[in-house]
Amino acid sequence: MKLKKCEIMQQCKYLTEEQIQQAIKGRKCIKQWAYICHDKDLDDNGEPKAPHWHIMLQFNDTQDSKYIAKWFGIEEQYVNRSSSKRFEPMLAYLIHANATDKYQYDAALVKANFDYIAFIQQDAKNIRRSEILDLIDKGIITEFNYTEHLNISEYTKYRKLIEDAFRYKRESRFTGSRELEVIYISGDSGCGKTSYAKWLSKKKGYSFFITGSGEDILDGYRGQECIILDDIRSSTLKFSDFIKMLDNNTDSPVKSRFHNKMLTGCQLLIITTIYDMDNFYKLFEENDEPLIQFQRRCKIKLDMDENTIQAYQFDRENKKFEYMACYDNPVKDLIHKSIEEQRTVKELDDFLGMESMPENTDTADIDTTDSEITLDTEDTENYSGFPEGLD
Known part of the structure; x- marks a missing residue:
């Protein structure tokens, strides 16, 4: 050696x-x-x-x-x-x-x-400085967990050094290709699609990032191994850019508001949506890529309901998804638990700090026919009826 x-x-x-x-x-x-x-x-x-x-x-x-x-x-x-x-x-x-x-x-x-x-x-200061660089190099300190390892004074003191180290780490990982698995999950709202995506990410030992609902879906992405495209909308991303995200043969930057993002560190990308794949494809107005380009990048397709998950795998020869197996939904207990944990009226009263009205109370019990609005002279001078825009 x-x-x-x-x-x-x-x-x-x-x-x-x-x-x-x-x-x-x-x-x-x-x-x-x-x-x-x-x-x-x-x-x-x-x-x-x-x-x-x-x-x-x-x-x-x-x-x-x-x-x-x-x-x-x-x-x-x-x-x-x-x-x-x-x-x-x-x-x-x-x-x-x-x-x-x-x-x-x-x-x-x-x-x-x-x-x-x-x-x-x-070099007492440099010892910690060297230790931080060493931990970044080993992948222990990352762009998404640095707050767990650094206090605010250390981050403030070494901020440029840390950001440069992260940038170097990203660039050194770039090889022009990557090993990315893509899973497409569809199902009705509330069946646990996102919960399952998080569950799967944790089971694989990955940190995960869930996309936001704004125009910049990758705002906040810091190199997590799993990206969950949660109920992504066509208005937030062009289909050509979307296809590029899923491609293993290239690692082109993905458009982001301040800095384009490299997804080199992403090993698992999960798409969750209420739409089946055909209808999801139709959401994009500028879908200048054929549907097959999208399908072949999603090697696994899952159809979910509250109790089961049906798995399909893309067959490259037949150019279609083939049914593989059916599984129990591993997060169904979380769904049922959330239903069971709904508050009673009394608990809701306590939480909101108010007392609810008796049941079956309606507006007919409130007599407003002879109600008069009396205004002082000073109020009359300032009164103009409904607020602007409501008249």
Whole structure:
């Protein structure tokens, strides 16, 4: 295994500090080295771990892991490739500076061929900065969940850096093609189409984005793996743009109000509508693409009601959807639960802060035949009948 940097972790009883010093002494291929003994770490059960070394090495040129292991007299399996692309987070981990849930070691305990304490003091801000970039690079911090990982001061401080990292991440993923699955779901209102779409997305481990009802349906999209086109209308999107969204062979930008959106990260696109596919197609006035272009992009078509889902799959040879199977609606309990949770009149009174009128009360009980409107002189001067537009 060729490495430009690595971490060695070995129990102290199998590797002495003298062996470490002998291994690194005079090796010009090592650019930077630093190590520490962790003797206060706890395992997942809260039990003390055996004292062990963490040794971080950065090389001027790539080195083979089997030779690195020989330097220290250990098995090659203890020479690890770091998941971090930068050396700084590795150095920070020596004292758990970037793992605050673990025991915090004193920087003075670290042995290094550079001033480690100065590194920690001068680059404390950069450690967090590097950690944020590292988490973005790994896909842990994304454009739609960054508020879960960053506080407001961090986001304000590193906003441009974060936005540049997200942009780089998007562009680096662009390959000109993608692996996108498209599901078309039709059914009456209230049968659970959107609930099922969300359920399926969660089941696959995807984050999801539900399109809005305005002109810019992708307003707010931040790279979620699943896009739910919820009751999309023809007025919000041209059919040619719509077809382009569903195409696996291209990843062209989709029009959006401020910045056109790349859907590179989208792996599942679900269309929910009350219309069957033929009538949905007819909604678009400028449907300059034939219906078959739409159908072949939607590999799976589902017809839903409150209790069942009928699944169809597009047959490319016959150029039509073939019936495959029928399933129980997995979200039907949610539909029935929402019906059961409708408020009683008393609960509605409490919620609205008002008291409802007795049942069967109608306007005939209210005598208005002899009602008079009396106005003061001052009111008469200002009175002009109905408000403007209602006369």
